[in-house]
Amino acid sequence: MKSAIQFGSKQIDFNLEYSNRKTLGITVKPDLSVLVKAPVDTTLEKVEEKLRKKASWIIRQKSFFLTFYPKTPAKKYVGGETHLYLGRQYQLKVKSEKFKVINEEVKLKGRFLEIITNDKNNVKKLVEEWYLVKAKSKFYEIALPLFEKFVKTHNLSLLTFHLSLRSMPTRWGSCTPKGKIILNPELIKAPKGCIEYVIIHELCHLVHHDHNQRFIDLQTKEMKDWEKWKMKLEKLLA
Numbered sequence: 001m002k003s004a005i006q007f008g009s010k011q012i013d014f015n016l017e018y019s020n021r022k023t024l025g026i027t028v029k030p031d032l033s034v035l036v037k038a039p040v041d042t043t044l045e046k047v048e049e050k051l052r053k054k055a056s057w058i059i060r061q062k063s064f065f066l067t068f069y070p071k072t073p074a075k076k077y078v079g080g081e082t083h084l085y086l087g088r089q090y091q092l093k094v095k096s097e098k099f100k101v102i103n104e105e106v107k108l109k110g111r112f113l114e115i116i117t118n119d120k121n122n123v124k125k126l127v128e129e130w131y132l133v134k135a136k137s138k139f140y141e142i143a144l145p146l147f148e149k150f151v152k153t154h155n156l157s158l159l160t161f162h163l164s165l166r167s168m169p170t171r172w173g174s175c176t177p178k179g180k181i182i183l184n185p186e187l188i189k190a191p192k193g194c195i196e197y198v199i200i201h202e203l204c205h206l207v208h209h210d211h212n213q214r215f216i217d218l219q220t221k222e223m224k225d226w227e228k229w230k231m232k233l234e235k236l237l238a
């Protein structure tokens, strides 16, 4: 059953499921949906009361998942359209020369992202390839010094630096126990500080697995203003 409560200016939608259980449980899922599991005899009033009590926690959970939720509006890849790179807006400028064989190319020129192509239908592919190449080199450049500093501080020098890119629909990054950092290439659209925040967040998971207080404390020690960058990331690409 679908329902909603109002909490301040925010509406919290939730799915209610009755089951053979003794207590009421609330879960916020990575897709930002809220699931309430309640014992069969619970009234809707009781459910709503419990949700109101937990509302700020629910909002916090949602905003946390939102950080790892890349969602960019569909682009058309035509001249004049703006595209983000390292937090800055660039306007697409498409130079298409139909009857001449030219080398296809993408380059930053002032506040323009210039695409030279034989075929306008190639623009999307060329821009995507350009982003990927940029993501690989920039992420490496940003992550390597952060990794080296982190493993030194935390006596993790057995770990070797390994970075890879993977498109993930609901996450910005992840980290394996062996220290391999996996980043979402979409991050290249965000400012450097946001990229650093995601990398530092993942590095902190090498010490603490969960997002408990000790994890938060460590993250704050490693990056004082992480909250600012987290918010920027949410706003920019949400």
Ligand SMILES: [Zn+2]
Pocket: 201, 205, 211
């Ligand atoms: Zn995490």
